[in-house]
Amino acid sequence: MTWIDAVIQGILLGGLYALFACGLSLMFGVMRIINLAHGDLALLATFMVLVISQHLGLSPFAALVIVLPGAAVVGYALQYAMFNPSLRGGELSPLLATFGLSVVIGNMLLEVFSPDTHSLSAGALTTASWHITSQISISALSAVIFGAAVLVLGGLQLLLSYTQLGRAMRATADDARTAELVGINAKRVYAIATAIALATAALAGTFFGMRSSFDPTLGPSQLIFAFEAVVIGGLGSLWGTLVGGILLGVAQTVGAQAxxxxxxxVSGNVLFLLVLAFRSQGIFAAREAHQ
Amino acid sequence: MPSDSQALTARGLSKRFGALRVLDDITLDVVGTSAVGIVGPNGAGKTTLLDLLAGATPADSGSVSLSGRDVSGLGAAARCRLGIGRTHQVPRPFGGMTVFENILVAATMGGRLRGSSANDNSLRALDATGMLELGNRRADTLGLLDRKRLELARALATGPSVLLLDEIAAGLTEPETDELVEHIKQLHAAGLTIIWIEHVVHALLRVAERLICLASGTIIADGGPQAVMNDPAVVDAYLGSAV
Structure with missing residues (x-):
């Protein structure tokens, strides 16, 4: 029974990883940018939620009403101010730009908030849980996070498949220059993709802060988990990212159990390395080969 | 369809790539609803000229206006929305999308259409290029003729007043070329202004009312198709390049 519990907890944890990862996956899918600042930007949003909820006496969920649109605006502006110019400098420039951003945000958080650990209170959700048997219980917070992850990733997949914006994103991902020639403003499409990516990162960061304590140094480790989820699932496929996050979560909890x-x-990293070694395109590689 | 006298005007367009002067002071007036063919040896700057007109490449100097409006400062996406459609010599479909999605994205973004009018316009573009039965195919599974037809359909879906065609007959068999020429003739008859680069001159001459010959980045002949084809300078430019 403890094994079943480990698998269930792993699946729920994986939902959070997938939520972290989907913005990374979207940015890579649409404009081939690996955003090394993804974890730090998520953590920045977590701290914003902390500050707003403390100063205004709001619950973290209420603070999200301010922070999610704020993160989207920051993403949109960041794309125009920093990432679009860096894309002109070849493949390495965006990587270096996001790496620099990661260092700046990490140190800024450390300067402002000191290395102390903090946590966000999810109120009654934190302690509520369903006891399925004496050994298996599901915490309400974990279930909410998992549900949110499925909704966000599913929603993004529907957006990409069936909306005008989604088609414009896929066309731009396919060939940005040609997309321009059918009337698509590629830079604007990129900015919208980054806005969505940062909003999902802010949501993931907030859930992370409710689940466990956090400090300003954790950005890079969140980036690694998100990156592993993307790679395990296969680049460019959002359903793959969800499955990748879940597999990573299960590998971690089952490894801990064993x-x-x-x-x-370590167990999560071993799974990541095994996927890289034997199926480097990921388990659900996007069917469209990108040139 | 604009019936203005000047659909597209270029004034003093020049472009260099490094030390190479590709286009030198090109001035061109294209009358609304006309069909203009552009010929010239390889490396004459024909594709670059279309790129400058469409805004895909910025000009070093000179201006472009569409129906009297200066569009020189606008990028490709904005010019497309104002009515310049363009196809590529080597088709560039959005491979991961279906044929219909390729066209629909052009209709919604380039043609600024919504909902059912976007759908209707996309279906018309499919129909005008004989691709109705291929709507649900993934674009990267198409053969060359169908890719060329998709280029044309996608450009049409943006609702252009001026259509720039880049060697649309290149690589096609005779019957395939004939079929495409028929589609283009119908579009021209329906009032579209067409500027068409082509090496397959006999295909071009079935549509073009005016022919321009470009060599080494300058216009060396401009006028009626037969007059241009018989122009000694044109014959010379072609024979010179054939060696």
Missing amino acids: FGAEWAI
């Missing part, structure tokens, strides 16, 4: 808690991260 070998002890300190093996959780």
